[in-house]
Amino acid sequence: MKPRILLQDNQFEITILRLCHQLIEVHGDFKNSVIIGLQPRGVLLAKRIQKVLQQLLKSKNISCGELDITFFRDDFRKKELIPNKTSIDFIIEDKNVILVDDVLFTGRTIRAGLDAMLAFGRPNDVELLVLVDRRFSRHVPIQAKYIGITIDSIEEQNVKVEWKESDGKDKITLINK
Amino acid sequence: MNRLSVNHLLGIKDLTKNDIELILNTAKNFKEVINRPIKKVPSLRDITVANLFFENSTRTRLSFELAQKRLSADILNFSASNSSVKKGETLVDTVNNILAMKVDMIVMRHSSPGAAIFLSKKINAKIVNAGDGAHEHPTQALLDAFSIQEKLGSLAGKKIVIVGDILHSRVALSNIYCLQKLGAKVKVCGPQTLIPKYITSLGVEVEPDLKKALEWCDVANMLRIQLERQDIKYFPSLREYTMLYGLNKEMLDKLSKKIIVMHPGPINRGVEITSDVADSKQSIILEQVENGVAVRMAVMYLLAGRQSD
Numbered sequence: 001m002k003p004r005i006l007l008q009d010n011q012f013e014i015t016i017l018r019l020c021h022q023l024i025e026v027h028g029d030f031k032n033s034v035i036i037g038l039q040p041r042g043v044l045l046a047k048r049i050q051k052v053l054q055q056l057l058k059s060k061n062i063s064c065g066e067l068d069i070t071f072f073r074d075d076f077r078k079k080e081l082i083p084n085k086t087s088i089d090f091i092i093e094d095k096n097v098i099l100v101d102d103v104l105f106t107g108r109t110i111r112a113g114l115d116a117m118l119a120f121g122r123p124n125d126v127e128l129l130v131l132v133d134r135r136f137s138r139h140v141p142i143q144a145k146y147i148g149i150t151i152d153s154i155e156e157q158n159v160k161v162e163w164k165e166s167d168g169k170d171k172i173t174l175i176n177k
Numbered sequence: 178m179n180r181l182s183v184n185h186l187l188g189i190k191d192l193t194k195n196d197i198e199l200i201l202n203t204a205k206n207f208k209e210v211i212n213r214p215i216k217k218v219p220s221l222r223d224i225t226v227a228n229l230f231f232e233n234s235t236r237t238r239l240s241f242e243l244a245q246k247r248l249s250a251d252i253l254n255f256s257a258s259n260s261s262v263k264k265g266e267t268l269v270d271t272v273n274n275i276l277a278m279k280v281d282m283i284v285m286r287h288s289s290p291g292a293a294i295f296l297s298k299k300i301n302a303k304i305v306n307a308g309d310g311a312h313e314h315p316t317q318a319l320l321d322a323f324s325i326q327e328k329l330g331s332l333a334g335k336k337i338v339i340v341g342d343i344l345h346s347r348v349a350l351s352n353i354y355c356l357q358k359l360g361a362k363v364k365v366c367g368p369q370t371l372i373p374k375y376i377t378s379l380g381v382e383v384e385p386d387l388k389k390a391l392e393w394c395d396v397a398n399m400l401r402i403q404l405e406r407q408d409i410k411y412f413p414s415l416r417e418y419t420m421l422y423g424l425n426k427e428m429l430d431k432l433s434k435k436i437i438v439m440h441p442g443p444i445n446r447g448v449e450i451t452s453d454v455a456d457s458k459q460s461i462i463l464e465q466v467e468n469g470v471a472v473r474m475a476v477m478y479l480l481a482g483r484q485s486d
Contacts, residue, residue: 068206071218071248071478080482082179082199083206119215 003175007149012170015148019129020052022146023098030062033096038113039068039084042101044163045131049100063090072112093121102161104130107142132159132172181479185304187293188313189354197358201323203475204468211247211470221250224481226282227275231257234286236442236466237307241284244473253280268292269299276302282481303480311345311406317441318351320472322359324465325396328437333360338390340366340422341400341449344373345407348441349400353379366390367422370411387422391432398439399424399449415448425451429459437461
């Protein structure tokens with residue numbers, strides 16, 4: 001099977017814009033809400049969302065952190081995992097947290113993310129935002145509240161998300177391993 | 178490369194530059210972890226570590242123990258003074274008995290050089306050398322490198338002088354290997370009797386004059402005189418040693434640049450270093466201790482995750 005492009009350029013931007021509008025519907029001016037991107041690729045999405053929200057709300061005060069979940073993974077002894085940077089310079093105690101990742105597949109990363117996040121306080125509420133939801137492939141009971149695009153895929157396939165900031169273009173591709 | 182090239186941490190000599198950089202980069206992440214409100218991560222929750230201390234230690238043992246606790250490992254503590262070693266049990270037997278209780282990792286300090294290497298050939302568990310006689314003390318060298326890096330950025334081209342009892346110091350040997358692998362220049366300074374004869378074969382220079390050494394360096398690592406390892410007298414008196422090789426505030430202030438002062442502890446205040454230097458802004462002695470926990474977490478995390486070849 002040839003790689004299939006799921007989303008790119010203009011469509012990609014429209015999807016991000018829609019996610020941001022959905023967030024504003026629920027979170028308003030983001031006074032009590034924070035965004036946390038999961039390392040490594042969720043951070044790029046979180047940053048993009050932060051940027052768009054700042055433009056839409058004409059506000060500079062939207063907190064966005066980076067969370068590394070390596071030390072909380074359940075497959076640590078199965079493969080060697082090297083950590084990334086965690087940078088959360090705000091307290092999440094009693095805040096509404098939006099966890100952000102690019103692709104939701106088995107749900108194990110998000111499970112680890114929920115654990116890792118607790119080291120920074122007890123949030124009031126946690127929601128999950130993903131760009132791509134690979135449905136019917138979950139290993140744990142986790143679902144996203146905000147979804148960019150839902151796709152059907154098999155385990156032998158990979159979803160590749162590329163970003164203007166790091167890869168030169170916005171593009172989501174379904175490829176065979 | 179994102180994996181260590183070794184199964185055990187026996188000495189810095191066996192590590193590649195890549196290994197050292199991997200450990201130091203991972204330690205950066207752990208330093209962030211130990212400064213969180215909740216300082217614990219579950220990475221090693223399925224690992225049991227035995228701390229075998231056949232020789233006295235405060236800092237290293239506590240630092241390892243805290244690192245293990247922060248990683249959620251289960252811990253067994255053992256000190257030779259109140260164990261069957263006194264009854265004549267051999268090292269391999271002692272360790273095999275502990276391993277029979279299903280222990281995955283051993284952290285060992287021993288007074289005999291090469292004890293950790295010997296053990297690694299006999300048993301099937303990950304081994305971390307926490308100091309073997311006057312041979313190596315790899316985690317100390319790694320935390321020293323980490324602390325210097327934190328202050329000065331890259332170690333490449335930096336000048337470091339190690340002052341004092343080089344002959345009996347495992348810290349000196351591990352530091353020399355580690356700093357050189359990271360591209361730093363190293364000199365040693367001390368009384369001729371406490372400088373090993375073949376030290377220059379490691380590529381370090383000997384500078385007998387402390388003032389000249391300080392003028393040259395960016396960092397001075399002051400070592401303790403290891404009286405417990407000195408079987409004969411190596412210098413006439415401690416007072417004379419202090420006069421020639423002790424670091425005081427006046428000497429620091431006379432230098433043309435602000436150098437960093439380090440000490441692996443325990444400090445003999447008033448011998449190798451005066452109190453006002455040890456407590457000055459130029460000293461990073463307590464930062465070294467904090468970084469020790471992060472570096473040891475990184476070492477155990479990377480070893481535990483490593484699949485054996």
